[in-house]
Amino acid sequence: MVRLMMILLGVEYLRNRWRSLMAVGWLLLVVGMGVFIDALDGALGFPITLVGWLLLIESALTLAVAWAGVGGQRRLRHAKGIAFALAAALIFEGNHHGHFILSILIGIAFVLDGLLQATSALVVRYRRYQVALGFAVFEILLGVFMIQPYPTHYKGTVPYCVGAFFIFAGWNLIVVASRVRKLASNPAVWGDPSAEAASVAGNAGDEPRHALQTREWDGPPADDEPALTVHVWTPVGSSKAQTQWHPIVDRYIAAVDRNGVISTGHAALEAPDGTYVSLYPAVEIDRSPDDFARLLRATRENDVPGLFQPSYAIESKAWCPSTVRVRIRNYDALRLARFWSTYREDKTYNLTYRNCSSSVSRALEAALEGAAGRLYGARAGWGALLRMIVTPELWVAAQIRKRAVTMAWTPGLTLDYARALSMVADPRPYGWLKVARMALMKMRDSRREWRAGGSNADPPAQV
Known part of the structure; x- marks a missing residue:
């Protein structure tokens, strides 16, 4: 948290x-x-x-x-x-x-x-x-x-x-x-000296952040609206053959098809400016059941060369379209580009601690740094902190992050993490306020119809 x-x-x-x-x-x-x-x-x-x-x-x-x-x-x-x-x-x-x-x-x-x-x-x-x-x-x-x-x-x-x-x-x-108290950059995002140095150097030339024109949105961005997009290929959706049914396991870990082949899915992140975060092993890893347990170790002997995919169009054409997309309006393109320029220098791939999902999750955190405070700009006060704390999705995101950091990032966890963070970065109106507004509008419309019906009614007969 x-x-x-x-x-x-x-x-x-x-x-x-x-x-x-x-x-x-x-x-x-x-x-x-x-x-x-x-x-x-x-x-x-x-x-x-x-x-x-x-x-x-x-x-x-x-x-x-x-x-x-x-x-x-x-x-x-x-x-x-x-x-x-x-x-x-x-x-x-x-x-x-x-x-x-x-x-x-x-x-x-x-x-x-x-x-x-x-x-x-x-x-x-x-x-x-x-x-x-x-x-x-x-x-x-x-x-x-x-x-x-x-x-x-x-x-x-x-x-x-x-x-x-x-x-x-x-x-x-x-x-x-x-x-x-004395930080110049965010260690929660960068986490290594070289990236932190790049952040400090970049912050010196940043323009002041301003509040967004809109602080609440009724729903996700439209297809033609510029937004950060998290693409997720679920294990079941990306399997080439029909998968066996294993509740929770095939949603968050891996799916096994009828031939015994394991599919772990995939995750990628796409920005409107062309930044595309998608790490994949340069040579296909043998994911048979016999070797899968060994590959789960986040140790150096399981490091293999990685390959960064150039774009979603090329990757989806070579494989298949993503199963699910999560789109977010409120993100910082400059921080994302700075993070990506440093992160892509290391092409190491590890199935557990440095995979496609962990890369996307780290890039997403870099892009959303300061998102809650950016909603209000310089006028952000304690209300921004209070609103974020009472948002249920924040607590969900914290629990997902805890599980992923202590185990491993998977496409399923990255999908739920992106969905939860999207509700914090692009906040929706409070549910009970929305219900109250809908109830008041319905009462007002009913009263208006009643008045209109009363005025059009026939006058009472004279006795």
């Missing part, structure tokens, strides 16, 4: 507010520790019922506007609304059984997530995987702490979660404030 906030808000926006971010971070950290400690002695002073009402209200608002979503967004909103309603019901139930069920569900979620992260770290062995493994162990221990009854006999589960949320949120804000 820290790196994603730095990317979308931009270093300049955060650097101008580092003192306030630091103060808010310490406040949330202290409050979170107080709430967590309060739940340890069994005598709760925390208003747990208030959390239940907040969850219930959020659930009602989410379910009320779930129909306005598209595809996976609609399913995500339904899942969120149902989960919040279930949590609120368990909180209101209040006795031992409600607290017990809620504790078990939350604890199992932590344990499963920790096991998934630990397994991926041990299998992929990417750089600094030991750090991710340490966080995974901590998450598993936190899940076990939620499941076992000592010392509060499950009554402190909700305060634990609220306190932990405040603690992590406060710590993240402190980290952001500390990092951006």
Whole structure:
């Protein structure tokens, strides 16, 4: 979440507010520790019922506007609304059984997530995987702490979660404030000295950023509208033969056809100025089931020469058109071009840590750097930060990024990541505000029709 906030808000926006971010971070950290400690002695002073009402209200608002979503967004909103309603019901139930069920569900979620992260770290062995493994162990221990009854006999589960949320949120804000205080460029995007130096040199000649003329859009860009385009060939859509059905696996990892051939899909990024990001192995990699597990290791022995495709027209003609496209209006062409000029100097390809999907995701982050602050330009205030934080897709993007960084970027993850970031960069009107406006317009039209019908009605008969 820290790196994603730095990317979308931009270093300049955060650097101008580092003192306030630091103060808010310490406040949330202290409050979170107080709430967590309060739940340890069994005598709760925390208003747990208030959390239940907040969850219930959020659930009602989410379910009320779930129909306005598209595809996976609609399913995500339904899942969120149902989960919040279930949590609120368990909180209101209040006795031992409600607290017990809620504790078990939350604890199992932590344990499963920790096991998934630990397994991926041990299998992929990417750089600094030991750090991710340490966080995974901590998450598993936190899940076990939620499941076992000592010392509060499950009554402190909700305060634990609220306190932990405040603690992590406060710590993240402190980290952001500390990092951006003296930064001249964004390490969340560049990540290596040569690219960072190029960014600093380029920033010296940048023109001041201005606010966009439009801050909200009703939908994605039209086909004839200039926009950044993320092309994704899904594993199933790019397979040459009919694939076997494996839920989730063939969506996010790979598809296996009837001949046993594995298809991992592909991802590319296209800009209106001609920039095209598409990395592919120069020599086709053997992706048979016997060798696929070995190729998952993000180690030097699995590095192979890569090839950058010249354009989407050439690549799609040689292969097939992309399965899905995600288009974004609010991007920085200069930052994207600067990133691409540096990134393409290294033609190394690795199936796990430097593949087509990771290249597209990094290029997308470079293009969207400062997108949230750019919506308002120099007038961007705390409202820009608040709006970004309350956008559900930001939290989805953060979770996707966490999974991809600790495991590997795949076309499926890149597709969901681009969709989530598009909702932050090109924000849509708030769902419940849209519903309220539609309801008011319908009431106004109905009243107008009623008045028109009343004026055209026959006068009453004289008695």
